[in-house]
Amino acid sequence: MTSHALPLAGVRVLDLTNGKGELGTRLFADLGADVVRVESPGTDRSRGHGPVVDGVGLYHQVFNANKRSVALDLRRAEDRAEFLGRLVPGADICLTSLTPAEQAALGIEPATLLEHNPALVAVSLTDYGLTGPYRDRVGTEWTHLALGGVLSRSGDPGREPLMPPLDLAMQTAAVQAAWAALAAYWNRLETGAGDTVDVSVFESVVQGIDPGWGMAGSATGGVPAADGPRGRIDDGHKYPFFPCADGAVRLTLLSPRQWQGMFAWMGSPAEFADDRWNSLVTRFRESHVLYPAIGAMLRPKTRARIVAEAQRYGVAAAAVLTPREVAGNEHFAARGVFTRPPLAPGGRPVTVVDGLMEIDGVRAGHRGAAPEIGRDTAEVLADQAGRRPAPEPVTAAPRAPFAGLRVLDLGVIVAGGEAGRLFGDLGAEVLKVENLAAPDGSRQSMDGSAITPVFAWGNRNKLGFGLNVKDPRGRDLFLRLAAGSDVILSNFKPGTLHKLGISYEQLKEINPGIVVVESSAYGHTGPWSGNPGYGPLVRAATGVTGLWRYPEDEHRFQDDTTIFPDHVAARVAAIGALAKLVQRRGTAAGGTVHLAQTEVVLGQHAHVFAAESLAPGITVAHGNTGPGDAPRGVYPAAGDDEWLVVDVQGDEQWRSLAEVTGLDAARFPDAASRAAHREEIDAHLTAWSSALAPEEGTRRLQRAGVPAAKMTRITEFPDDPHLIARGTFRTAVHPLVGRPMPSENLPALFGRMPDPELRPAPLLGQHTREVAARLLGLGEAELDELFAAGVLQSDPRTAGLLAAAAAGK
Numbered sequence: 045m046t047s048h049a050l051p052l053a054g055v056r057v058l059d060l061t062n063g064k065g066e067l068g069t070r071l072f073a074d075l076g077a078d079v080v081r082v083e084s085p086g087t088d089r090s091r092g093h094g095p096v097v098d099g100v101g102l103y104h105q106v107f108n109a110n111k112r113s114v115a116l117d118l119r120r121a122e123d124r125a126e127f128l129g130r131l132v133p134g135a136d137i138c139l140t141s142l143t144p145a146e147q148a149a150l151g152i153e154p155a156t157l158l159e160h161n162p163a164l165v166a167v168s169l170t171d172y173g174l175t176g177p178y179r180d181r182v183g184t185e186w187t188h189l190a191l192g193g194v195l196s197r198s199g200d201p202g203r204e205p206l207m208p209p210l211d212l213a214m215q216t217a218a219v220q221a222a223w224a225a226l227a228a229y230w231n232r233l234e235t236g237a238g239d240t241v242d243v244s245v246f247e248s249v250v251q252g253i254d255p256g257w258g259m260a261g262s263a264t265g266g267v268p269a270a271d272g273p274r275g276r277i278d279d280g281h282k283y284p285f286f287p288c289a290d291g292a293v294r295l296t297l298l299s300p301r302q303w304q305g306m307f308a309w310m311g312s313p314a315e316f317a318d319d320r321w322n323s324l325v326t327r328f329r330e331s332h333v334l335y336p337a338i339g340a341m342l343r344p345k346t347r348a349r350i351v352a353e354a355q356r357y358g359v360a361a362a363a364v365l366t367p368r369e370v371a372g373n374e375h376f377a378a379r380g381v382f383t384r385p386p387l388a389p390g391g392r393p394v395t396v397v398d399g400l401m402e403i404d405g406v407r408a409g410h411r412g413a414a415p416e417i418g419r420d421t422a423e424v425l426a427d428q429a430g431r432r433p434a435p436e437p438v439t440a441a442p443r444a445p446f447a448g449l450r451v452l453d454l455g456v457i458v459a460g461g462e463a464g465r466l467f468g469d470l471g472a473e474v475l476k477v478e479n480l481a482a483p484d485g486s487r488q489s490m491d492g493s494a495i496t497p498v499f500a501w502g503n504r505n506k507l508g509f510g511l512n513v514k515d516p517r518g519r520d521l522f523l524r525l526a527a528g529s530d531v532i533l534s535n536f537k538p539g540t541l542h543k544l545g546i547s548y549e550q551l552k553e554i555n556p557g558i559v560v561v562e563s564s565a566y567g568h569t570g571p572w573s574g575n576p577g578y579g580p581l582v583r584a585a586t587g588v589t590g591l592w593r594y595p596e597d598e599h600r601f602q603d604d605t606t607i608f609p610d611h612v613a614a615r616v617a618a619i620g621a622l623a624k625l626v627q628r629r630g631t632a633a634g635g636t637v638h639l640a641q642t643e644v645v646l647g648q649h650a651h652v653f654a655a656e657s658l659a660p661g662i663t664v665a666h667g668n669t670g671p672g673d674a675p676r677g678v679y680p681a682a683g684d685d686e687w688l689v690v691d692v693q694g695d696e697q698w699r700s701l702a703e704v705t706g707l708d709a710a711r712f713p714d715a716a717s718r719a720a721h722r723e724e725i726d727a728h729l730t731a732w733s734s735a736l737a738p739e740e741g742t743r744r745l746q747r748a749g750v751p752a753a754k755m756t757r758i759t760e761f762p763d764d765p766h767l768i769a770r771g772t773f774r775t776a777v778h779p780l781v782g783r784p785m786p787s788e789n790l791p792a793l794f795g796r797m798p799d800p801e802l803r804p805a806p807l808l809g810q811h812t813r814e815v816a817a818r819l820l821g822l823g824e825a826e827l828d829e830l831f832a833a834g835v836l837q838s839d840p841r842t843a844g845l846l847a848a849a850a851a852g853k
Contacts, residue, residue: 050076050408051627051635055229058082058131059111060140060152063089064245065169066107067218067648068225069139071616073110074399074408075623077137080424081108082127083417084117094672095655095662098388102658105387106396106650108414114425115418118150127152130425132160136232137225139167144174154240155795162438164238165228169221173244173793176769181746182697183245186670187753188213190689192249193256195678196757197269197605198592201276204678205687205755206602207668209591215648216612217248223615224792226622227470231445231797233629236438242793247772250788252611256758257773257786259458259465259502261579261607262298262485265324266496269605270759275685279604281331283580285364286342287599293342293350294584296360297327299485302576305358310341325490351575360576364601367587367656367663370646371395379570381643383410388658395657400647401620402638442798444471449625450529452477452522453506456484458579458610459563459617459641460535461502466618467531468505469790469800475525475815476506478808479513480837487808494807494845495780501787503805504776509816510809510837518835519545524820526551531621532560537576538568548636558634559624563617567640577641579610586645587652587663595667612648613641674718675701675725678755681738687755688733688741692718700748705732762786776802779849807845809838 053076059069060082073079083090093103114131116123128151132138138157140147147153147168154166154174168174171183189195189208199206221243228239251258256269285292297303300322307316316334320326327334342350347363354361365373371382384393399409449472453464461476461484468474478484486499512518523546526532532551534541541547541562548560562568565577566585575581583589583603592603620637628634646653655662670676673692681688692698698718702709707728712718718725733741738754745752761767776787789799816822816836830836 050074051403051623052077053627054078055137055626056080056135058135058138060138060142061090061169062087062141063093064214065139065141065218065221066090066103067215068169068222069111070107070109071219071222071400071619072137075403075620076408079111080131080420081111081113081415082116082118082131083113084115084123085417086117087119088417095651097655097658097662100388100394100658102394102654103651105394105414106654109396110411111415112420112424113415113417114421118152124150126425128157128160132157132164135161135164137165137167137229139169139221139225141169144170144179147174154242158238158240162238163232163236165225165232165241166238167221167225167228167241167243169217169243169245171245172766173247173770174242175793176766178246178766182749182751183753184691184693184751185211185213186676186689186691187751188245188249190678190687190755191753192246192253193756193758193761194249194254194606195687195689195755197254197276199276199594199602200600201278203594204668204680205276206592206594207666207670207678207689208603208606209665210588210649210652212253212608213245213249216252217243217245219612219615219619219648220248220252220791223466223619224794226619226626227445227791228794228797230622230626231443233626234445235440235443237440237796239797240795243791244770247767247770248791250761250767250772251791252615253608254606255501255611255788256761257501258788259462259486259611260498261610262457262488264498265488265490266486266493266498267490268497274757277605281328281335283578283604284331284335284338285601286335286339288342288350289344289346291347292364292599292601293347294362294364294580294589295338295354296576296578296581298324298578302359303327306338309353309357309359310337313337324488355575358576360578360581362575362581362584364584364590365587366590367653368660370585370587371653371656375566375570375572376642376646379567379640380407381646382653385410385413387413392658394654396654397643397646397650400616400639400644402636403620403624404635405638440796442796444798444800446470446472449473449531451475451531451533452525452529454532454534454536455563456535457486458502458607459613460533461486462611462614463533463561463563463617463621464506465502465504466614470797474506475509476503476806477509477511477513477522480510480808480834480839481512483808493780494839494841495778495805497778497781497783497785500776500778500781500785500805504787505801505803506806507815508806508808508810508812508838510812510839512835512837513544513546515833515835517830517833521816521820521835522546523551523554526558527554528819529555530557530559530625532558533617533621534561535563538562538564538573552634556633557628559621559628559637560634561617561621561637561639563613563639563641565641567643568638579607579641582609582641582645586642588645591663591665593665593667595665595669609641609645609648613639613644616644669722672719673698673715674722675729677726679726679730679733681733681741681754682736683738686738688736688738689753689755690729690733690745691751693751697750701745701750704744704748704750705729771799774799774802776804778804780807780845807839807842809836810842812836812838
C-alpha cells in the first residue's frame, strides 16, 4: 500500500523523540503520515539505543523507518528559529520525548509551540510528565515497572520480585502517546483548535500494562487485583504450563465449553465426569488433582502436536516459544509478519516486524529504511516555505473529542471491552451489544455478583443493548443500527462476523462510511487463525513468557498475573479505527482494521527480533541482573517485602550513586569494569539499601540524578502524591458495586479536553428498550413482541437489582 492510500496521508508530524517514544511516531508513519525527524549528530540518542549489533543501532533502524530527517540542532538559536518559524507552523502534530528541563531550555514546551501554531497538537512524552512532584526524576524501563506496580506482582511468593523482560513500559507509553495525540488531533479537526498533551511513562504503565484499578481477564472472576494479598501470589493454576517432549505448552481452560473439550481430549475419564468440574472455581480449587492428569497425557507429545490437537477439541493452547523460534514460525511466516530489508553492513538483511496492523486488507508496515541525519533537510524546508494550515473555525472551549460518534461494541473481555471504553470515555455513544446466551466473559463473578468492579471499570460510559444477532430479525436490527453508526469493534474468532451476516462486505452496502475493527489473538489468516486466543497464550507464542522467569529456573514461568498485552492492543485497535475516521473525512469511505495481538507484541519489540536475526540467541532471560552497566537490579529495603530498584545508565550516574552510597567511583570508572565487579557492587548497595525505607532510598538517589524507584503496590496508587497532583485517578460509583472505585482518568493531561464522564457500566441489555425506541423507532407493541421472542434482550434481574440498589438494600 502506498503512503497516499493510507489513512493518515497528508498529516504532518514533527518527531523530536530521542531514545523514547519512537514507536509512537512510527505508528503514524506506518499509517501514512509524513513524519519528519528533527535531529542533529550532537544530540541524537536513538542511534545508540540498544541493541546495537555489528555496529547497527537496531532500535533506530526499526522505529525510525518510514520517516524523513531534517538536521537542526535546537541548541543553536538560528536552527531553533528555523524550527519554530518554518516547521512548526506547517505541522499538525509535534511529539517530543526530551526531558522537561531540555524542553524548557530550548523553549519548545507544548504551550510555547502553540504560540507559533495555535492549530498544532503539541505532545510531550516524559518519564513523569511536565507537572507534579516527580517531574524532574530520572526514569528507566526498570524503574517504571517498579513504581508502576508491575514488579510487585511478578515472581514467586517468598522470593525477591522478578523484573519483567523486554521493554514493556517504554513501548506501552509510546502507544499511549500516539493514542492521546491522535485523539487531540481529531478534536483539532472538529474545532480548529490545537492542544497541549502531557503524557508520562509512569501513568502510561499504571494504566496500560496491569491496571490494578482497571479491566482484568475473565480468570480473575471479577476480583480486582487490589483485593489480592499484599505479597506476590502463585497464580499458575489460572493459565497452567505443561512440560512436553520438546519444551512446554500453556493451556487456558476458562469456559465450560473449553473444559468439555479438554474432558473429551482426555478420553472422558470417569474421575472428572461429575458436573462440578464444569465450574471454574472447582477446576482452580482442585487443580492439584486435575493438572497432573492433563500433564501425563501431554508429556510425551510435541508442542506442535499438542497445539493441533487442542484446536480440534476447542481448547485454548499455545507453545512456549523462544524469540528465535518466533522469527521462524510458520504462522507468522504465512501472515507476512516479518520482512527482511538490507539494513546491516554490506546489505545484509535484517528481520524486522512489518507493522502492527492491517488497513483495508493490506499490512501497514515497513516502506523505507530509517534515514540518515539530515537526509531530507533541503526537501522538507523547501516544502515548508509558505505552508500554513488552512483557516478553520476555532472552538477553543473544552470538548469531548468523539461527541457525535456512535460505536457498536461487540468486544469481549479485556482487549475488546477496553477499546470501546476508550471511545466512550472521550464522548462517543458506545452500545455494548451482547446476547444472553453468550454474554461477555468478563461478567464472570466468583461470588455471583451481577456487576463486579473489574467489569465496571472496563465498560463504563457504555449503553447495554441485548440482541440475538443469530436470529434473522436480530440481524436486521443490527444492520439498522450499523446504518447510523461510525465504528464497529469486535474481537470474536476470525470469521464470526461473516457467519453472523454482519461482515464489512455486508455492512458497507448499507453504510459505506462504516469502519470495522476486528481484533484477534493470532490474526484473521494463517494456520493459527482459528485457535482460541487469550493474553497468556499470546505471551507464550511471542517469546514473552519464556523470558519472564528467574534465570536459574527454566521450567517455571512467572507471567501468571499480568494481563499484557490486552490494554495496549486495545489502544492500537483504537488508533487504527480513529485513523480510518480521519481518512473518512476526505473520502466518505470507511474500511477495515485487522489487528493480531501477537503482532502488537512483536511490533513493540521489533528491535529484539531484529537483533536475534543478526545474533541468534542474544535475547535471554536476565532476571534481576540487567545487562551492560552496573549496578542494575532489585535490592532489599527496610521493611516487610520492600524493595528498591536501581538502574545506573552511564559514568555520570555511577559517580553520583557512588557519592550517595559511599562507594569508590574511581575503582570502576567504566561500564565494563563495573559489570565485571557486579557482585561486589551489588553487595555494597544491598547493605546500603537494606537500612533505608524504599521511599528514602529513592529520594536520596533521585536527588543525585540516579534512576531509582521503590517497588510500589497497586493499593498505594490512590495515595501517591504524584498521581494525586496529576489527577490520574477519580472515584467512580456504581449502584451495584458496594464501594467507591478509584478509576483511571484521561490518558494524558490535555489543555482542551474535559475529564471523562463516569457513567456506570450497564447490566446486559440494560438500555435495550430505550435505545431501540430512540434509534430504531420501534413502538411499544413491537418492542414487547421482540422481547417476547428473545430477539431483543435484557438481563431479567435488571429492574429488581436497580430498584434494590436505589432503596439501599
